[in-house]
Amino acid sequence: MHPTPTPAPTFFPREEQGYAGDVTPEQAWQWVSAGDAVLIDVRSDAERAWVGEVPGALAVVWKQWPGMLLNPDFDEQMRAAAGSGQRVVLLCRSGVRSIAAAQRATQLGIEAWNVLEGFEGDPDAKAQRNHTGGWRARGLPWRQT
Numbered sequence: 001m002h003p004t005p006t007p008a009p010t011f012f013p014r015e016e017q018g019y020a021g022d023v024t025p026e027q028a029w030q031w032v033s034a035g036d037a038v039l040i041d042v043r044s045d046a047e048r049a050w051v052g053e054v055p056g057a058l059a060v061v062w063k064q065w066p067g068m069l070l071n072p073d074f075d076e077q078m079r080a081a082a083g084s085g086q087r088v089v090l091l092c093r094s095g096v097r098s099i100a101a102a103q104r105a106t107q108l109g110i111e112a113w114n115v116l117e118g119f120e121g122d123p124d125a126k127a128q129r130n131h132t133g134g135w136r137a138r139g140l141p142w143r144q145t
Helices: 026-031 045-051 074-082 099-106
Strands: 012-013 019-025 038-041 087-093 114-116
Touching: 012 087, 019 026, 026 038, 026 087, 026 114, 038 074, 045 074, 074 099, 099 114
Parallel strands: 019 114, 038 087, 087 114
Antiparallel strands: 012 019
């Protein structure tokens, strides 16, 4: 008799780092699809317009292009997007800015999770994104306008 393999974890608590934790793109989509979380895209307006977006995701910019200055309305917009006690999953390009946004959302009293790999994933051996990870490369819903 062979033991049943333990499934790979799909979320990773990070409370000691100031936010709920990290979640795989697939787990984030599962939560959103089930109504267990709100997907919030913290990329700049330009990134969403030029690179693509997830249908139904709410846009709450963390840093705005050009200049990548912090969004002065982030707190107010995040509270409005999260609603009353709803878990949020935060998506950026690579899963880095969304950590800072998740830490701030947590300070606001919101259960905030960072989506690992982000929308475009990490650069591959040729320094190109969208090939080895990220929301798009994993075949999750997205569109380009």
